[in-house]
Amino acid sequence: MIRIKHIIFTSLAVFLLNCGSEKPQLSIKTSAKNNTAIVGESVKLSLNNPDGVSINSITYLLEGEKVSENLSLKNVKLGKQDLVAEVISGNDTIIAESKLIVLNDKRPELYTFEIINTYPHDPTSYTQGLEFYKGELYESTGQFGESKLRKVDYKTGEVLKSIDLKNGYFAEGLTILNDKIYQLTWQADTGIIYDANTFEKLGIFRYNQSKEGWGLCNDGKNLYKSDGTEQVWTLNTNTFTEDDKIEVYTNKGKLGRLNELEWVNGKIYANIYENTGVAIVNPENGATEAVIDFTPLTEQIANYSSNDNVLNGIAYNPETETLFVTGKRWDKLFEVRVFKK
Known part of the structure; x- marks a missing residue:
């Protein structure tokens, strides 16, 4: 019985340790419906932070280039664009990723x-x-x-x-x-x-x-x-x-x-x-x-x-x-x- 209790306690400790080491789930929100926007528009970027993580700073990148939270799509390429948020929380860096689809502003x-x-x-x-x-x-x-x-x-x-x-x-x-x-x-x-x-x-x-x-x-x-x-x-x-x-x-x-x-x-x-x-x-x-x-x-x-x-x-x-x-x-x-x- 003592051995079984020891195994249960050890397993529980490992489970709690692993849970505590998981990074919080952050995601990028955009003002574009279904993350689909029109070239030339501006899109508002923000962070979805359900766990209430303390945030020191956020850097947004579109296709590897730094952009502001008021993202202008005036001179971007069309199609699926990689959208990344680099979040500094204490001594940790948390990465949130998404896709932004950019359509043309006129029909062919x-x-x-x-x-x-x-x-x-x-x-x-x-x-x-x-x-x-x-x-x-x-x-x-x-x-x-x-x-x-x-x-x-x-x-x-x-x-x-x-x-x-x-x-x-x-x-x-x-x-x-x-x-x-x-x-x-x-x-x-x-x-x-x-x-x-x-x-x-x-x-x-x-x-x-x-x-x-x-x-x-x-x-x-x-x-x-x-x-x-x-x-x-x-x-x-x-x-x-x-x-x-x-x-x-x-x-x-x-x-x-x-x-x-x-x-x-x-x-x-x-x-x-x-x-x-x-x-x-x-x-x-x-x-x-x-x-x-x-x-x-x-x-x-x-x-x-x-x-x-x-x-x-x-x-x-x-x-x-x-x-x-x-x-x-x-x-x-x-x-x-x-x-x-």
Whole structure:
């Protein structure tokens, strides 16, 4: 009996000691309904302190940057933002974490287009990436065992240069910068670098936080990479680290499944996978400023399927100032001019 009492007493003492060592539960409150706010607004931050903890000081941080309790969202990025409160209580530092979702302050404009020209396109090409460079059109095609890198005569559809990728690679988007072609693969955690003139393989790079490769474009300095979510990552061309990112949002919520990317006059044009829409995105904050509805093009594709042969392939030709659009296994390449509806 004495031994049992000793065990009970010891267990109770350990339980009380552990309870006493637990840190108090603090949480962040915001004046935004469901922690969802509009860019440009101000949000009031406060601390939920149910245990009445003595507080010496509170430091609020949004995405690692110190902010005031009257948080201005004037120049922030859209999407899910990390909100942290560092609380000093006596000699202890207590961390409270939350998420703040920032939406755009206006709905996207609706753009339409006119067809300037229609050119032949190889219907066996499972188009993943499309880009003009020095007046010539380059294409990345996907599927395991079928993936290729090509240079084509866009007016005739003739293949001018082509190489096959290894069977284990499912090619995705591509972009060209300073005579180097950067081509993504889907789930192999590998980007491939080629000489733009010879197609000689120069090296590879690995993905960091983004788990898959989907679309790729560049602004003349950095690469921008999509991974099939609402995120677009900024890649350093020297280290290939993902130095920054945006999350693409509208005034209602996130715009996911972003695929093929194209840089056009300071904006990112993003194809939405399995959708006939292309979003025009502000690369500074992720705002979807406009959407182009390319549904009418699908009516001219004999084998069009919304589940497979979807719209995918956007290339801007600065010489003509027009956009070129095609899809997976489409037999046509469309040259179009885009304008507000």
